[in-house]
Amino acid sequence: MGEDRGTAPRVLGRVVDDMTRCEHYRGETDIVALKFACCGEYYPCYRCHEEAADHPLARWREQDRQQSAVLCGACRSELSIDEYLRAGACPRCAALFNPNCRLHHDIYFDFPAEAS
């Protein structure tokens, strides 16, 4: 808590540890925070955003895929949306991401999930 993490972006919401787990999603692999298109702030999940933000969530569009909008809680690297959607694990530190996040794709992204 309050530890200086250098240039890593802040994460708002109900964060419960320093790997961006939150009160809603705190499993082994729930270590990703997402930046939201509406406010440009990182939250661990959409429910955190819903509770803490004073505005409706805006989703990323297909043309935003190269935006850095995903934070790996394990190594604090920012990934592009495209990198994140292609990877089952962090390309920097190899930490595994929760595959069930794909079930929530439509909450965060305004384009179809890829089958590939």
Ligand SMILES: [Zn+2]
């Ligand atoms: Zn927002």
Ligand SMILES: [Zn+2]
């Ligand atoms: Zn949450």
Ligand SMILES: [Zn+2]
């Ligand atoms: Zn990482």
